Amino acid sequence: MRNFLAICRRELAATFLSPVAYVTMLVFLALSGLIFWYAVVTGVGTGEPLPTMLFGGVVFCVTILVTVVSMRLFAEEIRLGSLEALMTAPVTESQVVAGKYAGAFLFLLLTVTLPVGFPFILRAMSPGVASLDYGALLGGYLITVLFAAFALATGLLISLLTRNQIVAAIACFCVVWLALLLGNVAAMAAPGPAEVARYLSAVDHVLAFSRGSVDTRPIALYLSGTAFMLFAAVRVLEALRR
Amino acid sequence: MIEATHLTKRYGRILALDNVTFRVQRGEIVGFLGPNGAGKTTTMRIISTYLPATGGTVRVCGVDVLDDPLAVRRHIGYMPENVPLYPEMRVREYLRYRGTLKGLRGRRLRARVEEAMAACDLGDVRRRVIGRLSKGYAQRVGLADALLHEPDVLIMDEPTLGLDPNQQRRVRDLIRSLARRHTVLLSSHILSEVEQTCERVLIIDKGRVVASDTPQRLVSFLRGEPHVRMEIQGPADAVVEKVMALPHVRNVACETKGGWQHLTCRCARGADVRPALFALAAAEQWTVRELRLEQSNLEDVFAELTSEQGGEGVASPDAAGREAAA
């Protein structure tokens, strides 16, 4: 447990010590703010709830965020050779994977939480805006965080497979977009099993949750997906040293 | 402390280690010497549980590295080749992090970090960012890290790689000062370095241990005191006495096998005593059935080890010898 905490803390510190973190955070906020603003301006009168406008945009920005955060996780250690120092200290593979994941996730969580303030700012600026459904806001936030958690685990696994951060970033970006839109693409290609495919569509989940219709199946999907990716990462880390 | 038996390591098709067997006793300071690509790093990674061996076993303090890698890691302070560190961290912060991973807590952690920094002369850079340290300081941070948890065994892969001669000397002095409390295994591809630091040397080449001896004996042996082997029939005492009396002969070992005296003569460097030996045998009417100068099978390894010291003479071509264990 102490090893886990130590690794998590170092990961968090490493993130905040690099300017990349702040730049990413700013870009993320600016981009998701812009998308939200655009959605509000064009969506006036359509009856679309604010949380949907917010998280529909945020979830796309999350793909960039996750890519930037996860690409250096292991790729950097492998490139520096510090993985050798790390894995010859008395720590287990699971502690290393869990610690690094937790450190990166905390940063992600903080960053994804900030845009939740946008609707409140909007309301403060223009009191005429329709009332805010807190349940829907919470639902949208929950599913966005879950998706981010899953995407981060995927990115972590990918960064274990290469020492090149750029390769890790590109691969991660592609895979996360696939996860985001796979369901929609599959539903378009084969309308028959569309129901099953919809079950995989992250965009649909986010839109549904942020309208207030919370479903346990996507929650289970992302939780188990995250667990699977992390488990695979532990195995890859073991197999890496051969 | 370290027992490696029949170690074999394959990377795909490459055979990096071929049946390597050696032991390091408690308190010893042993140098692992070999040209680049000999398999030093591979061996050290196996001992420090970073890599599994393809065959054979390693025990550290009686624990098999595959059975209980975490226990082995607690006994070992390992300094990898090129000393990888986190560039964004500060020296003391890094050492505290590493100490925590190695199971140190609270007051003891802080005390050990201070002690290790003092031992490695890092006091004035404790707050500096590692990425901006000179190579010599970075190397010492790696060494302080290896020392943190007071391991029984210190394993250092090319600890002076990339340092200037001054820094090299400081690191060597540091390592020598550690030798009393720890068992040390260090690797190097420079003969003179191992000669100055270690009590015993294992020479490894192409994945095999080719020699193991004290550096003084290996060096004098390798620096070309020619060996002449001779098989002769005559009275043993008289043979030894008269051969010893020849100019340039330093030492004679004599063994009687089946009525023949097998002589091994160690001679002064650059001298060829074969004509004198033959003349002696002819004068004394001893029968000679063999007389040859022996070539060292270590010579090629040695040439590579010395060529990187910059111009210091390589063993003369007729330097002779058998096994280094002689």
Ligand SMILES: Nc1ncnc2c1ncn2[C@@H]1O[C@H](COP(=O)(O)OP(=O)(O)O)[C@@H](O)[C@H]1O
């Ligand atoms: N990860 C690896 N994959 C494939 N071959 C390797 C790997 N590491 C080392 N080797 C090969 O194994 C041999 C021994 O290498 P190494 O142990 O690094 O030697 P040294 O440290 O003595 O220079 C070399 O031929 C090297 O090319």
Ligand SMILES: [Mg+2]
């Ligand atoms: Mg090496």
